Amino acid sequence: MPELLRLPEVAAGATTATLCDWLVRENQQYAASDVLATIETDKAVVDFTADSGGVLLRVLVPAGTEAQVGAPIALIARAGETVEDVDAVLAALTVKGGPVVAPPGSPATVPDRPNASPPPETLEPSAGTERSVVASGQEQDDRIFTSPLARRLAHDAGIAIESITGTGPNGRIVRRDVEMAIAGQRGGGSQKPSATPQSTGQVAPPDPMSPPAVILETPDWNAAESLDAGEIADVPHSRVRRAIALRLTESKQTIPHFYLRGSAQVDELLELRARLNETSPAKISINDFVIKAAACAHQAVPAMNVIWTADCVRKMATVDLGTAVATTIGLVTPVLHSVERMPISVVAATTRDFVERARQGRLYQHELEGGSSTVTNLGMYGTEEFAAIINPPQSSILAVGAVRMEPVVTKKGKVRPRALIRVTVSVDHRPIDGATAAQWMCAFLEALEQPIRLLV
Secondary structure (H helix, E strand, O other): OOOEEEOOOOOOOOOOOEEEEEOEEEEEEEEEOOEEEEOOOOEEEEEEOOOOOEEEEEEOOOOEEEEEEEEEEEEEEEEOOOOHHHHHHHHHHOOOOOOOOOOOOOOOOOOOOOOOOHHHHHEEOOOOOOOOOEEOOOOOOOOEEHHHHHHHHHHHHOOOHHOOOOOOOOEEEEEEHHHHHHHHHHHOOOOOOOOOEEEEEEEEOOOOOOOOOEOOOOOOOOOOOOOOOOOOOOHHHHHHHHHHHHHHHHHHHHOOEEEEEEEOHHHHHHHHHHHHHOOOOOOOOHHHHHHHHHHHHHHHHHHEEEEEEEOOOOOOOOOOOOOOOOEEEEEEEEOOOHHHOOOOOHHHHHHHHHHHHHHHOOOOHHHHHHOOEEEOOHHHHOOOOOOOOOOOOEEEEEEEEEEEEEEEEEOOOOOEEEEEEEEEEEEEEOOOOOHHHHHHHHHHHHHOOOOOHHHH
């Protein structure tokens, strides 16, 4: 029996999303884990994969349309199932308030294509054309399957998307294919993308059974063309920028922030880091020690490891901390889970993996959710200290400045140069009192000044 395919909740708390593109066409069969469509939320564009094999009978929500989460977006059936009257089936399944079905053949409806998709091994890319030819000589349609990020990268590089050979599922053009084409263009020759992602130096595609990968889409402000004197440019708000604006405005309006500042002498930490990096497979940064010290402080003061909800103060069993990552398309905060159980080398490896995949647009939705606090570090830019805005529903955020050599009066009254780091913690006063935050700050600074405790 055919059934309605509904718009999934790809991001926690999202009520609407935009269906960017259909990658499966009407009357086309698909297999389990095939990408059916790409869906844009306020923060990202994600791949919507099939739970099981079937056939797409009718598109109900065309590409580029915003829909409510849970609303029907297509009519599907089991593979091999014959449906003679699709309209009658839709009439029987339509519920009150359901979407208007676009008439067949209208611009809003994806055109038909053959029922069965040929096996990948029977496809041969044809040179200089937009279509592929099956071994039997039968031509497929001219539709080119590509991720939104790949299409944008190709456009920015001035490369015709039709000239790129896709190595993704069903020949879909993905980011690594465009990057190989760009590299070939710069090298003065044409390079055919390899189906092996390791050859491009990129992270391997996720397992089909994994949650959908997040592809972040927003204008790159640093890459914008320079303006002549007296000129101005209006860049329309992207969904990502609107989401950031709304979320942070809501945070400052609804969360009563208070701030505590402190400084720690980190000479021992720098020496320990240097010794560890002589043998550690993953190079350890100062920020890795900061994350580990914050987890240690959360264990020492469990009352900080909480979040505020409408009905209660929720206590966390593990220390889950976000780490702010700046990318060309905006700030993202992937979350490290159970940091208290992680050796410092694992913290370093996990954080580095997050940074690399964030800049490649390959984070997963579940990696951007959860946590009771976030660490944001601007020390690499020479910033001495700053205060950050809490990322709801978290209850605090730690802002970390640069390590600087400063004169310090010792206990014996002598002035000595010491490596100092200044931090500011922003705290939600609803679940956390000032005394609790002060105890946490003491525990955190002690952990930084006695870094050997972070290795236990």
